[in-house]
Amino acid sequence: MDKKKIINDIKQEYLIKRIRAEEASEQYISRLKEDKYFDNIYTYYNIKKLEYLKSKYEIENLNLKKEVLELQKKIDAYLESKHLDKSALSPKYECEICRDTGVVDGKICSCVIKELHKRLTNSINSQKNFRSFDNCDVKIMNEQDKKATKILKTWCDTYPNISKININIVGGAGSGKTFLLECIANEVIEKGCFVCFKTMFELNELARLYHIGKSYELTDCMKADVLLIDDLGTEPILNNVTKEYLYNIINTRQVNKLPTIISTNLSPDDILNRYDERIFSRLTNKNLCINIQLDSQDKRFMEKKS
Ligand SMILES: [Zn+2]
Structure with a gap:
């Protein structure tokens, strides 16, 4: 049993999983953006969100926060009216803890350990x-x-x-x-x-x-x-x-x-x-x-x- 090889295989698979999840949400967004209304509101939402996040490092701007939430509601309402999935706007990672990077705070995520143990168990039994x-x-x-x-x-x-x-x-x-x-x-x-x-x-x-x-x-x-x-x-x-x-x-x-x-x-x-x-x-x-x-x-x- 080659533990190193198993770990490398898992790392490769995680990379592919992550890229796929991110590509899928990007493609989804670019399709939505073909609609001018969505394009405007979504672009504006991202600008405001970034401004708000920056403000959090100094003094949290609560007006900006409110604005971001309002825009978020508008986006949700738009998607709902078209019966579209709002969760697909962000990548669907299998592990939300490490976002399929396999690493959290510089340590190996528990999902990797679990997968490793599963494979070790399968390879030996x-x-x-x-x-x-x-x-x-x-x-x-x-x-x-x-x-x-x-x-x-x-x-x-x-x-x-x-x-x-x-x-x-x-x-x-x-x-x-x-x-x-x-x-x-x-x-x-x-x-x-x-x-x-x-x-x-x-x-x-x-x-x-x-x-x-x-x-x-x-x-x-x-x-x-x-x-x-x-x-x-x-x-x-x-x-x-x-x-x-x-x-x-x-x-x-x-x-x-x-x-x-x-x-x-x-x-x-x-x-x-x-x-x-x-x-x-x-x-x-x-x-x-x-x-x-x-x-x-x-x-x-x-x-x-x-
Ligand atoms: Zn994980």
Whole structure:
């Protein structure tokens, strides 16, 4: 994943967006100006507006302000009488905060960060369309799953102001673990954050490739705002790789206060037996972790049919 290239692409697109928006309003105005009445009044309005704005730097001229507002009303009335769109007089920027420049007060605008995170998320996750909490069919859920879903939804609503940064969603095959994991991914992406969603099998493979110096995608997983690991326990244990990198990922993310959400079929005892004390203690730390136990019944029907 080439972050620099993504940023450059976004910058180029913003420039084009901005020019298009400005050209569209200029063309609109020049068409309107073919009418002499509009041409006169609009030109006069711009002269007065400029005079007024200049006066604001010294002593605000309230008479000029009144005049500008009167002219504005005349323009509006003219456009209304012709059923024309008055908002098209100024460029329609997608982001009104930075006016599609991508910069506010010398800083990158939040719209750029949001777009960047969206693209990073898309580039790193093979699965692009995550399901959402809207797809939950609450009516047919049992109490245990309803409660679990509610806790997870509340966590998402509170994110990033959360105290528990690890969630373990525990349940058997078909219990809805992956579905809920996707719902969380979807919510966090909506908040403009960079999400990495991997099965433990995929993560294990990325760790192996990293270990032999063939791919560095693992570092993106490490740095993601939220990392979601599906199906912990289904991966093969590779010597010097699986346990070492898993510990490293979980520990580094905890130190950096970055959430890691795991789905698994394993009980805490299984985790202790399969991995080791260090991983076990990171994943079961009561101050940092939420443990969600799903009802074990197969409920592939939990998702609403649309
Ligand atoms: Zn912006």
